[in-house]
Amino acid sequence: MTTPAAAEPQAAPQSRLRVIIRILGLLHPHRYVVYSVMIAALLGVVSSSIAPLVLGRGTDIIFNGVVGMQLPAGLSKDAAIAQLRAEGRDQFADMVAGMNVIPGAGIDFTSLGRTLVIVLALYLLSSALIWVAAYGLNEIVQRTVRDMRASVERKIHRLPLRYFDTHSRGDLLSRVTNDIDNVSTGMQESISQLVLAVFTLLGLVVMMFWISPLLAVIALLLVPAAAVVTIYVAKRARKHFAAQWDATGTLNGQIEESFTGHELITAYGRTAEIERRFTETNDSLFQAAYRAQFVSGLVMPLVTFLSNIGYVVVAVIGGLRVASGTSTLGEIQAMIQYSRQLSQPLAQIGAMINLLQSAAASATRVFAVLDEEEQDPEPAAPTMPWSRHGLVEFEDVSFSYTPERPLIENLTLRAEPGQMIAIVGPTGAGKTTLVNLILRFYEVDSGRILVDGVDVTGMLREELRSRIGIVLQDTWLFGGTIRENIAYGNPYATENQIMSAARMSYVDRFVRALPDGYDTIVDEEAGSLSAGERQLITIARAFVSKPSILILDEATSSVDTRTELLVQQATARLRDDRTSFVIAHRLSTIRDADRIVVMEDGRIVEQGAHEELLQRGGAYSRLYEAQFKALVD
Structure with a gap:
């Protein structure tokens, strides 16, 4: 396939505030639960904010009792104050004047006990309400992140093939996994802490x-x-x-490429180079992560230091006010406690803002995927062909990957039902692109392609592709049994259909020799199977799908001669009664094609039968002679 070399595109920059607002917008479907969580958090903070003031009242009860026992019993408060002034104890008299004291009376343990019970109830109520808020927020965040993952998954299936041609698979996987997990962590920790910190700050101030x-x-x-x-x-x-998160995506991309190409890297002795690249990227990630955490970690100690200065000032001035009788000891105790607590929400807000920034950096990468341009939408009123004969027509089709580099121009081609059309030509001529246009992996720039008389743009993609079977040069087997890999072509295939496809494609011959037979587990690399065996399984997969149009893209190019004969025989059976498009470099494999189409630079320069094209002495003849000469030499 001819695709333009493209670097990893960078997402358009978005302001952090806009991204954070968009993250919070994801909570909108759960807004009523969010409101309930906010109310619970607010009530919890109110309860915890009142508790120090009530506890200060308890301190006043104790202090009033202690001071009262130092005054003569039987005197009124005013008389006791007058006596103290007469004795020259004016400062003590000023302090008593600001207190609710009864001379000669001790500590009112009944009132003290009632006060302590109220404080305990307030703290228990606050803890319960904050737990409810945290539990509700956890559920909201996890549901939101689940919906985000689902949105990205759906988006990936709506992205055009062009996107995957220009993006690293490892980086895309990092966005779907690491970045979404970081958004989840950021939302989980920062939102709950921010809400509580803001409410607590407001409660303390009031x-x-x-x-x-x-x-x-x-x-x-x-x-x-x-x-x-x-x-x-x-x-x-x-x-x-x-x-940090850009480097994480880059590192994942390098790891994915290294694991995928491990055999080639080892064979060419490039392990040291791969290790060097990994070390460089890993060091870049370390530096970015270290600086991000170090700089953001400065918030907590700096804010705590500033708050401690305020705490000291309040304590000193508060002590002077108690001594002057302007305030009670309980009030100053509550004030000092509030001042001390003031540093906590301030530091939390600073820390959570930095955590939100990390989440916003990841969210920017996730939103970049969600904002990508999608493939053309499905038609509102799709047209379905009445038949499944496999008639394919190209009418004046033009296509290019980039506007400045035209690839296919004004191509017209007709493949009759049951015909075998071989497409040959030099690398980059547009052969694979031609069949990709049939599958609508790409959309034509002009002209149209018809299948059984219906323009493919008017058909549902799923309906169009259900008529097409494809066998590629690069085999793909997923993690599962051989039976499951064959049935991938038709999820509703019966056991008899699977066995019949396996026999027709010669898969049955080697599967019977495996210890677990059709239940043998294979993975994406299918290391336990040869290249030819993997290819035969993909042919069986095409058999079981029962297509009316068959595409064979270099299906025999990576197998040995003996296996090539089996693959050729299997594909010959598969081509029976089907319109076939065969892309081949080995011209010996397409001699019996009904028509051979020779492409150069996106244009059809010749077409006809094998012998006819040889007699013309044109492009096909030159290709054939060059290949034959290479074999002789």
């Missing part, structure tokens, strides 16, 4: 202003500084996350 607006303002002065630090670090980490 409670701090409720207790002391002055201390709240002091504590929150460092929030803008933390935001600046987070944004600065996030910008520096963004490019490293993108480089």
Whole structure:
């Protein structure tokens, strides 16, 4: 097949914010569950935010009891304060003035116990609600990621063959597996933590202003500084996350190529070069991942440091306010606790923003696949041929992989039902492209192709391809039994049909000698079978599909002479009563073709029977003589 050499295309750059919004948009089908999760998280945060304030009330009960026991019993609070001032203890008197104290009374253990029970209930309620939110969010994210995988899978089946010609298989696999897993991890961890962190931050701010607006303002002065630090670090980490996942895709592509071509790499002694390339890419991945994690990891300690400064300032000023009687000890205790907790959501927000950036870098690669241009849609009102005779007609067909390099121009060809059409010509002449156009792997630029009188663009692709059997030069067997590989051509084939196809294609001859027979497990490489045996299985697969049109693309080029005779005999049986297109370099295999079509540069330069073309002394004759001379020499 002639395809243009193309480098790996780069996805159009998208802003991280736009990608993150698109990721969140994937949650829209589960929006009602999301709303429930948000409400549960909000209520959980409210409960946990109130608890320190209530606990501060418990501290006040204890402190009031301790101070009350130091005052003379029987006096009123005002009288006790007056006595303290008369004794010159003004600071202590100011503190007592700000307290709810009863002189001579001890600790009210009943009120203290009731307060502690309320605190315990609030924390239990908060834990339960946050667990419910986390559980619900986990289900939402996993369902969303499952839908994303399904979308990518469906998209891959709608992509034109041109896409796979220009993209590394390893990189595509990395996008479907590693990148989607990273999106899943990012969504799972960052969204839940971000929601809780934002709600917690809002809850802390509200409670701090409720207790002391002055201390709240002091504590929150460092929030803008933390935001600046987070944004600065996030910008520096963004490019490293993108480089990390690009390098991951490149590395997977190299590994896939190395494993696929392991025998050739070993045979040509290129192992050291492959190891060098792997080491270079692996080092690039290490550097990118290290820098991404190092830079993004600076957020937590920097934000914690800034928050600790605010914690110290609040503690000092709060102590002075307790001493002056402006605030109670319980209020300052709650304020210090809130100030201490303030660093946690700030640091979490910074860390989760970096995690979201990593997920966004992977999502960009996944969305690049989802946004690829698809093959032409199926016709709204498909046309079905009334017959399955196998008449194929090319009418003034033109096609090119790239506009600047025309390949097939104004080609007209008619294959009658039951005819064998051999297509020959030099490499790059467009032979395989011609049959790919019949299969609609590519769409013609102009003209049309008809099967049994119907334009193929008006047919459903599945219906069109169900009429065509194909045997390629490169055999493909999937992981499964030999029986399953034969039945791949027709999922509804009976055991008798499978056995009949195996006998007709001479598969039965060697399968009977295998220990497990037709239940022998083979893989994609099918290392336990020879090239000829693998080819015979693919011919049996074509037999069982019962096509009306048969395409044989260099089916005998990679087998030995003895096996070639078996393959030729099997394909001859397969061609009976079917329109056949045979692409061959070995001209001796197509002497009995009804018509031989000679192609050069995408054009038909000659066509006719074998003897007729030899007598003309044209392009076919030159090809034949060159091949015959090579055999003699």
